[in-house]
Amino acid sequence: MYFAALLARTEDGWEASDTELDDVETLSDLTDLAREASVDEDTVLVLIEQEDAWFGVVRVEGEDDPRIYVSDAAAAARSSYGEILLTDELLGREPGDDDADDLDSLDLDGTEDGEPDGDDDEDGGSDAVPAGSLGDREILVDLGVSEKELLALDEGDALTAIAEVLGAGEVLETVR
Numbered sequence: 127m128y129f130a131a132l133l134a135r136t137e138d139g140w141e142a143s144d145t146e147l148d149d150v151e152t153l154s155d156l157t158d159l160a161r162e163a164s165v166d167e168d169t170v171l172v173l174i175e176q177e178d179a180w181f182g183v184v185r186v187e188g189e190d191d192p193r194i195y196v197s198d199a200a201a202a203a204r205s206s207y208g209e210i211l212l213t214d215e216l217l218g219r220e221p222g223d224d225d226a227d228d229l230d231s232l233d234l235d236g237t238e239d240g241e242p243d244g245d246d247d248e249d250g251g252s253d254a255v256p257a258g259s260l261g262d263r264e265i266l267v268d269l270g271v272s273e274k275e276l277l278a279l280d281e282g283d284a285l286t287a288i289a290e291v292l293g294a295g296e297v298l299e300t301v302r
Contacts, residue, residue: 128207129285131301133171133294134163140294141165144301147174153184153192153213160186169269173285173298174207181284182211185265197281199260216261217254266291 132143143163150156160170167188175181180198194211202208214221263273270291279287289298 127177128175128205129177129302130172130174130207131285131298132160132163133173133289133292133298134165135169136165140289140292140297142289142294142297142301145172147207147210150207150210153194153210156184156210157186157192160184160192164188171288171292173288174211175281175285176201176205176208178282180205180208181279181281182208183265183288184211185262193262193265195259195261195263195265195276197259197279197284198257199255200257203255212255212260 128147130145130147132145134141134143141163145159147156150159156172160172161167164170164186170186172184172186173181174184180196180201182194182196182202185193194213194216196202196208196211196216199208199212199217203212259277263276266276266288267273271288275291285298286295289295
């Protein structure tokens with residue numbers, strides 16, 4: 127089961143909105159969705175989780191490139207929503223690399239943790255995405271969540287913990 131929400135910073139604190147990712151196919155689509163929720167080009171956080179498997183944070187500020195953190199890249203790679211966050215740049219690949227198609231060979235049903243087919247291990251498909259966290263580990267430092275705290279978060283309650291530190295726990299719960 128997935129949960130996705132936008133947290134937009136305003137003069138009065140944070141505003142949360144539940145968001146559907148059904149029409150989001152790329153990081154660019156997700157970034158556009160976040161920018162639409164922005165007030166005066168202030169910070170917007172896109173929080174995505176797959177229950178007890180992985181979570182991701184995308185931070186969008188104005189026209190800057192989005193910053194991304196994924197708690198478990200290998201688990202996210204087996205998810206249609208996680209695949210959106212695992213860009214070539216984040217994975218350290220050049221766009222168009224032959225390995226870039228490895229994500230397409232995984233089971234991306236969008237509802238379960240999924241497991242790569244047995245042949246992917248033999249041809250190196252599952253090795254293309256590293257296990258563990260990936261991305262900008264300092265994505266929330268200026269908002270009160272240190273790199274160490276981010277890495278220590280449990281996938282099951284990470285988004286709630288992040289929202290609590292931001293002072294947005296209650297607004298996030300209203301859309302959960």
